[in-house]
Amino acid sequence: MSRSAHPAGPRHADVLPEGHYSAPPADLNALDPKVWAQTVGRDAEGTVTVGGIDVNRLAEEYGTPAYVIDEADFRSRARAWRTAFGTDADVFYAGKAFLSRAVVRWLHEEGLNLDVCSGGELATALSAGMPADRIAFHGNNKSEAEITRAIENGVGRIVLDSFQEIVRVAHIARELGKRQRVQIRITVGVEAHTHEFIATAHEDQKFGIPLAGGQAAEAVRRALQLDGLELIGIHSHIGSQIFDMSGFEVAAHRVVGLLKDIRDEHGVELPEIDLGGGLGIAYTSDDDPREPHEIAKALTEIVTRECEAAKLRTPRISVEPGRAIVGPTAFTLYEVGTIKPLDHIRTYVSVDGGMSDNIRTALYDAEYSVALVSRTSDAEPMLARVVGKHCESGDIVVKDAFLPADLAPGDLIAVPATGAYCRSMASNYNHVLRPPVVAVHEGEARVIVRRETEEDLLRLDVG
Ligand SMILES: Cc1ncc(COP(=O)(O)O)c(C=O)c1O
Numbered sequence: 001m002s003r004s005a006h007p008a009g010p011r012h013a014d015v016l017p018e019g020h021y022s023a024p025p026a027d028l029n030a031l032d033p034k035v036w037a038q039t040v041g042r043d044a045e046g047t048v049t050v051g052g053i054d055v056n057r058l059a060e061e062y063g064t065p066a067y068v069i070d071e072a073d074f075r076s077r078a079r080a081w082r083t084a085f086g087t088d089a090d091v092f093y094a095g096k097a098f099l100s101r102a103v104v105r106w107l108h109e110e111g112l113n114l115d116v117c118s119g120g121e122l123a124t125a126l127s128a129g130m131p132a133d134r135i136a137f138h139g140n141n142k143s144e145a146e147i148t149r150a151i152e153n154g155v156g157r158i159v160l161d162s163f164q165e166i167v168r169v170a171h172i173a174r175e176l177g178k179r180q181r182v183q184i185r186i187t188v189g190v191e192a193h194t195h196e197f198i199a200t201a202h203e204d205q206k207f208g209i210p211l212a213g214g215q216a217a218e219a220v221r222r223a224l225q226l227d228g229l230e231l232i233g234i235h236s237h238i239g240s241q242i243f244d245m246s247g248f249e250v251a252a253h254r255v256v257g258l259l260k261d262i263r264d265e266h267g268v269e270l271p272e273i274d275l276g277g278g279l280g281i282a283y284t285s286d287d288d289p290r291e292p293h294e295i296a297k298a299l300t301e302i303v304t305r306e307c308e309a310a311k312l313r314t315p316r317i318s319v320e321p322g323r324a325i326v327g328p329t330a331f332t333l334y335e336v337g338t339i340k341p342l343d344h345i346r347t348y349v350s351v352d353g354g355m356s357d358n359i360r361t362a363l364y365d366a367e368y369s370v371a372l373v374s375r376t377s378d379a380e381p382m383l384a385r386v387v388g389k390h391c392e393s394g395d396i397v398v399k400d401a402f403l404p405a406d407l408a409p410g411d412l413i414a415v416p417a418t419g420a421y422c423r424s425m426a427s428n429y430n431h432v433l434r435p436p437v438v439a440v441h442e443g444e445a446r447v448i449v450r451r452e453t454e455e456d457l458l459r460l461d462v463g
């Protein structure tokens with residue numbers, strides 16, 4: 001643990017508080033490629049650039065806070081997922097992680113499909129030209145209007161999440177004179193190793209139909225009887241930010257077990273299974289995510305092995321990565337406002353955003369990294385907590401991190417790996433305006449989601 005002589009840092013290493021930090025990094029100016037977007041780096045003068053553009057210039061032109069997304073990185077991760085699974089499987093990007101029309105176009109061009117989970121996401125996808133048959137529609141409580149719009153537009157599949165929905169979708173499809181391709185989402189009873197709020201395959205939560213007690217088998221029975229539905233497969237999503245493949249292994253085993261039961265009972269071999277998303281990314285240098293080709297190989301082998309054992313034809317696999325594609329491709333650029341050293345504890349560094357642009361730290365106790373990016377510094381490391389400007393003591397962006405002790409108001413700091421579930425979960429708490437998303441690519445920057453304005457806020461306030 002470091003000793004900081006600077007007045008802005010905690011004075012005695014032996015009284016540093018409990019926290020989620022290890023020793024300070026050897027070089028505070030270094031940007032670990034594990035957590036930063038692919039084109040981020042420092043040039044010979046120490047200037048941080050992304051997509052060939054100086055971050056100081058981005059802050060001048062677009063203001064702070066701002067999400068900065070590296071288009072080349074996004075495209076290359078999307079492509080890596082698609083090529084890892086080849087032509088025998090489908091990759092559906094989970095739009096909930098971050099969706100905008102530019103992102104939809106990138107996905108379309110890179111040959112990916114899209115998972116949407118609301119009318120708003122569906123509208124965004126369709127308006128940006130994603131072919132409807134490449135869209136999967138999810139959600140545990142889709143409205144009749146949403147289901148109708150999805151079927152009218154010809155979405156490739158609807159993932160059914162409850163007994164009521166089986167009947168509802170069948171009825172709407174029949175009324176529209178259609179037969180809708182559907183999957184049934186089941187909960188396989190796996191405890192995924194992740195935060196409880198983002199684990200989704202244990203029984204006591206809201207998603208899917210439990211395998212337990214024969215409920216999933218009963219759901220299949222009903223779906224097969226309804227002529228508005230074409231049951232194409234079984235879906236399982238076990239949770240999010242998962243590194244350990246054993247949960248997927250158990251899930252695949254149980255899904256294939258259900259396919260076998262379906263074959264034995266109905267003489268039907270369902271042609272598809274979807275194993276969901278949930279693959280983890282590096283938020284800090286301590287995280288070690290797997291590469292898409294390793295994941296693809298592992299999942300394909302598990303399913304093939306299980307099917308051989310059950311004497312089933314191997315179904316077409318699909319997956320739904322969100323975070324693993326977009327998460328690492330963006331960072332949030334903030335300006336430092338106030339710096340408050342609390343002796344023997346830590347230094348509170350306040351930035352011009354906070355929990356309204358990144359709720360994940362407050363909600364999931366998530367860990368992030370941070371770096372000074374407007375300049376280099378040779379100052380000693382100080383233990384810092386990066387906090388926002390909201391009226392909430394839980395308004396923390398980065399719980400524990402080392403920043404240089406000469407950090408000053410006006411400096412720019414950036415939090416990497418904020419591409420997923422940050423802009424998409426952003427709010428207007430305290431009527432703070434949501435930041436723009438600026439895409440950078442080969443020396444060019446452009447706004448793909450503009451900064452919210454006070455007019456935007458007031459436009460909705462019609463009282
Ligand atoms: C059904 C479904 N698919 C895919 C995802 C994407 O998860 P992740 O972003 O962790 O890959 C989620 C979110 O957890 C989900 O609920």
Ligand SMILES: N[C@@H](CCCC[NH3+])C(=O)O
Pocket residue numbers: 198200240241360364420421
């Ligand atoms: N919003 C969650 C993941 C999505 C959970 C949806 N099933 C996160 O930030 O990690």
